[in-house]
Amino acid sequence: MVELYTHKIDTVFHALSDATRRHMLRELTRGERTVGQLAEPHAMSLAAASKHIKVLEGAGLVRREIQGRIHLCRLDPGPLATAHEWLSFYEHFWTTRLDALEHLLKQDDARKADQNAKMPPSKPGNDT
């Protein structure tokens, strides 16, 4: 169970770590695409593109419907939601880090204001 989940998130993040595959995902947000259509914008052989699509499929990000000789691919955003959720665990850390940065900037402002207090002030009152 946990094994399965671990395996899945491994494959999802790995699938996302390649620009070609990310581009294909973007393309699939615009609708269903055949293998050929997905391959077309990329300067590589069809076989190579086919492998990329298989990686996306393996990560559960793409579903394929075979209609005769063409393979229709569509986006399955589920694993993206999983990855998004996984990252959300860390949301607290980057927001508090931004808070800390903001705090430092305020300190800096206060320091500047303090320096200005020793000089003839030009504009008052924004040191809250």
Added chain:
Amino acid sequence: MVELYTHKIDTVFHALSDATRRHMLRELTRGERTVGQLAEPHAMSLAAASKHIKVLEGAGLVRREIQGRIHLCRLDPGPLATAHEWLSFYEHFWTTRLDALEHLLKQDDARKADQNAKMPPSKPGNDT
């Protein structure tokens, strides 16, 4: 610029695609850790763990402060925020997919309700 961004998100997703590295990140949410401390829970050599930490560093996920002979690592959640943001683009797709699922379930409920209408009903009124 875009190159840089692309390279970065590549390395971030790649860094996240390994369970050992994800575990190290989790550990770092609990506070600063030395290389040895990060390596300890994992059944591998220090050199191997050191390489993992370098991958995290390369993705900008970990910062290192060298204090004498020990290297203190801390989490830098910034790139996680970037990845989270990247995934958010697709949020619409998984939520509308859930909406569609919900819609299907409602249809199913309606179908069942319709079937039940042909039978003596037992419990009324939850088909909104």
Added chain:
DNA sequence: TACACATTCAACCACATGGTTGAATTATAC
């Protein structure tokens, strides 16, 4: 100074990845 400690470096290995090419498979079209 000599030793122990924390970490990296370098060389190596097995296997995965991302690409190629040419042949095979399968379905449509003439």
Added chain:
DNA sequence: GTATAATTCAACCATGTGGTTGAATGTGTA
């Protein structure tokens, strides 16, 4: 039924990845 189109398969190649071991580096300590 034969050619053509869409896709995969198989073999191959260069490079990357994740691991090992043993030596090297640099820092604290007796």
